[in-house]
Amino acid sequence: MTTRTARSSRGRRRGGSSHAVARGRSYKGPFWGALAALTVLGAAGFVAVDAGSSGTGVRSGPTERARAGRLGSTAPTSAPPTASASASASPSPHTSPTPTPDIPATGPGTFITAAGGSGAVGSGTVLRYRVDVETGINLPPTDVARQVDRILADPRGWTADGRSAFERVSSGPADFVVRVATPGTVDKICGQYGLDTGGEVNCDVAKNVMVNLRRWLLATPVYAHRVKDYRALIINHEVGHFLGHGHVGCPGAGRPAPVMMQQIKGMHGCLPNVWPYDDRGRYVTGPAVS
Known part of the structure; x- marks a missing residue:
């Protein structure tokens, strides 16, 4: 199998989901204000969306830069880091609210790797x-890994x-690592790259x-009942x-x-969707979108 060279040497700066040095942008906007606006939009535009639909990550701010490379290009291109939050479909009116979990503000900054692995998918x-x-x-790594495996x-x-x-691997070289962490730890690691x-x-x-633990567990107000x-x-x-x-923008x-x-930042008439x-x-x- 051919593997892509890891990009640890490439800086990325973005804000919403971030990168360092050359790949990233920080989310500067009023996060909950934006979500409140989406909640209003949810009442009007999210009701008809099926369980496979949702929103996507966010990055904003005056210094934010779009990733280098054109969508649809035949090879990955490097781009700045990004900080993001995602939003999507409205909750079902018949779903009972889920108790809010106790989410620690920060953690030790150490990680446990999910055991095992997956077979290769795709070509x-x-x-x-x-x-x-x-x-x-208190989040089982194997459970998180199963969900990430299914998504990819x-x-x-x-x-x-x-x-x-x-x-997915549990040892040896990895091209990228999905890490679920407390808000404080996410801030610290992303902040090392200016995000x-x-x-x-x-x-x-x-x-x-x-991945911010708060977002993993609670999603956003407009997506609180469709967390997966x-x-x-x-x-x-x-x-x-x-x-x-x-x-990119709404088509x-x-x-x-x-x-x-x-x-x-708003659906602009589009319907929520989580899949490429x-x-x-x-x-x-x-x-x-530049």
């Missing part, structure tokens, strides 16, 4: 990934591009896809950045929002 360049969970947050293996995911393949995640959002820096869909949104958006995809009212659209490709294998995209 083309095989990207090996690891799943880590911060120590002491979904036929609507990035393997549908015909160029990308994924395989401000504000205790609220995710980031993509160097080889790390940093929201998790797919986080992983697909951030891995999309890792593959070299930049942000038109009533159409699915691209997974690389900053849906947290639709059920017919068509790439869901929109106009490039």
